[in-house]
Amino acid sequence: MFQTHFQTQSLRPLTTAHLAQTMTLLSLTIDELKEQIDKELSSNPALELKEERRCPTCHRLLPERTVCPVCSRPQNAAPDEPVVFVSPREDFYTSTHVTDDCLADEQDYSPVSDDLPTFVLRQIAPELQVEDRKLAAYILAHLDEDGLLTIKPVEVAMYYHIPLSRVENVRKMIQRAEPVGVGSVSTQEALLVQIETLKDTMIVPDLARLIVSSGMHSLSHRQYAELARQFDVAVKQVQLAVKFISENLNPFPGRSHWGDMRQPSSSGVEVYRRPDIIISHLNDDPANPLVVEIVMPVCGTLHVNPLFRDAIHLATDENKDAMRNDYDRASLFVKCMQQRNHTMTRMMFCLVVMQKDFILNGEKHLKPVTRVSISKDLEVHESTISRAVSGKTVQLPNKKIVPLSSFFDRSLNVRTILKDIITQEDKPLSDSELVELLAKKGFEVARRTVAKYRSMEGILPAHLRRSISRA
DNA sequence: CTATGGCACGGATT
DNA sequence: AATCCGTGCCATAG
Numbered sequence: 001m002f003q004t005h006f007q008t009q010s011l012r013p014l015t016t017a018h019l020a021q022t023m024t025l026l027s028l029t030i031d032e033l034k035e036q037i038d039k040e041l042s043s044n045p046a047l048e049l050k051e052e053r054r055c056p057t058c059h060r061l062l063p064e065r066t067v068c069p070v071c072s073r074p075q076n077a078a079p080d081e082p083v084v085f086v087s088p089r090e091d092f093y094t095s096t097h098v099t100d101d102c103l104a105d106e107q108d109y110s111p112v113s114d115d116l117p118t119f120v121l122r123q124i125a126p127e128l129q130v131e132d133r134k135l136a137a138y139i140l141a142h143l144d145e146d147g148l149l150t151i152k153p154v155e156v157a158m159y160y161h162i163p164l165s166r167v168e169n170v171r172k173m174i175q176r177a178e179p180v181g182v183g184s185v186s187t188q189e190a191l192l193v194q195i196e197t198l199k200d201t202m203i204v205p206d207l208a209r210l211i212v213s214s215g216m217h218s219l220s221h222r223q224y225a226e227l228a229r230q231f232d233v234a235v236k237q238v239q240l241a242v243k244f245i246s247e248n249l250n251p252f253p254g255r256s257h258w259g260d261m262r263q264p265s266s267s268g269v270e271v272y273r274r275p276d277i278i279i280s281h282l283n284d285d286p287a288n289p290l291v292v293e294i295v296m297p298v299c300g301t302l303h304v305n306p307l308f309r310d311a312i313h314l315a316t317d318e319n320k321d322a323m324r325n326d327y328d329r330a331s332l333f334v335k336c337m338q339q340r341n342h343t344m345t346r347m348m349f350c351l352v353v354m355q356k357d358f359i360l361n362g363e364k365h366l367k368p369v370t371r372v373s374i375s376k377d378l379e380v381h382e383s384t385i386s387r388a389v390s391g392k393t394v395q396l397p398n399k400k401i402v403p404l405s406s407f408f409d410r411s412l413n414v415r416t417i418l419k420d421i422i423t424q425e426d427k428p429l430s431d432s433e434l435v436e437l438l439a440k441k442g443f444e445v446a447r448r449t450v451a452k453y454r455s456m457e458g459i460l461p462a463h464l465r466r467s468i469s470r471a
Numbered sequence: 472c473t474a475t476g477g478c479a480c481g482g483a484t485t
Numbered sequence: 486a487a488t489c490c491g492t493g494c495c496a497t498a499g
Contacts, residue, residue, distance in 0.1 A: 224499095225499090370483090370484070370485095371484075371485070372484075372485090382484090382485075383485075385485095386484090386485050390485090408484095410483095410484095410490075410491090411490080411491085430473080430474060430475090431474070431475070432473090432474080445491080445492095446491070446492050446493080447474095447475095447492090448475090448476090448491075448492055448493070448494095449490090449491055449492065451474090451475060451476070452476095452490085452491075452492090455476085461474080461475065461476090462474075462475090463474085463475095463499090
């Protein structure tokens with residue numbers, strides 16, 4: 001029902017080679033795609049990148065059509081249907097990996113958002129020795145989604161064949177940068193660093209420090225009595241110190257700062273990348289229809305250079321085979337690229353129609369959709385959708401960047417409702433009470449599941465929940 | 472006895 | 486075929 005103005009027939013893969021390459025291209029993220037295109041362009045003279053015209057009114061590049069798909073909507077599209085098209089936006093490309101490029105001073109990348117490593121690196125780059133910069137970048141490249149280090153400092157030192165002390169010096173600088181404590185090896189270290197920096201601006205109870213430095217185990221198990229005995233103070237004192245800790249410190253430095261734009265997926269290494277797809281309102285006016293751009297990392301469209309084809313006939317026999325080969329490769333590449341974009345376009349159209357509420361009104365309104373159902377609507381194999389979704393990110397109209405896979409998250413809506421309930425209700429609710437509240441709103445989940453969701457969102461259990469600071 | 476986290480199982484998803 | 490997710494049961498802390 002959704003393929004109103006998308007013709008599938010003309011783009012069916014013809015050969016197995018075509019199919020295979022389309023599949024690989026489909027699963028590539030935007031950075032990998034650019035890499036692939038660059039490689040192909042530089043190694044194959046038959047391939048050409050043609051700069052296309054811009055739309056006179058909105059200045060978007062016009063890839064395949066002469067009519068701008070955004071300004072002049074296709075006639076057969078209903079007014080509330082989203083416009084989906086492939087958008088060549090090289091200008092949008094910014095370096096997202098932490099490389100030497102990122103370290104160049106005061107460059108304006110105009111990214112939608114920095115990733116966490118870049119964000120930190122910018123702060124400390126000015127005071128860093130030049131030769132320590134790539135060291136810092138390396139360290140920052142190995143943070144988990146909580147902002148903690150995934151490798152040991154010793155390993156870094158061995159990797160670069162430098163003394164451990166040098167690694168630690170750089171690491172100390174990273175830890176002092178915002179978000180404070182990032183780059184720590186453990187939650188304990190993160191907390192200690194935060195305490196040290198807080199000391200400058202406020203009074204830190206000594207007991208809090210003691211508890212963090214030598215009572216972490218008891219703390220995490222909420223054994224307050226044990227702590228009181230260990231430090232020979234009243235339980236009440238311990239509770240006060242714990243309160244201070246939970247209100248002022250954050251064991252997961254990465255979360256407070258970046259939790260908003262990032263979904264806590266446990267494999268979230270790639271989550272900070274710039275988006276593969278951009279969804280926005282035309283001219284950012286909510287009254288206008290949605291515009292969905294499948295971002296191409298190059299400016300213009302790829303096609304086979306017609307001059308090259310003519311030149312084959314003029315070439316010597318010796319060159320002819322090679323040129324023929326180049327030509328075939330180029331045209332295959334172009335076909336595959338079109339196929340890829342075609343699939344992406346159709347999929348996004350389908351997805352945006354179904355998840356319109358989610359895109360406009362937030363995560364609460366996410367409908368549980370499976371990849372299989374989409375594949376049926378589009379009449380493609382489910383693995384095709386899987387590949388198209390995996391690793392990609394989307395920028396929503398509210399400028400948040402989320403992984404495309406969250407469109408298929410079965411429990412995201414329940415989790416956000418849960419978050420809402422917890423932040424709004426002032427009295428700490430137990431898990432089973434939460435189950436009832438959720439049931440009232442029409443979400444049937446088990447008690448155990450609520451507990452899981454809490455830990456996924458980094459929400460503390462009912463005991464230690466007082467006033468959780470949220471930015 | 473209640474609240475919660477760990478382990479593991481089954482079914483759905485990829 | 487491998488993986489992820491929701492859930493049930495059980496142990497443990499308070």
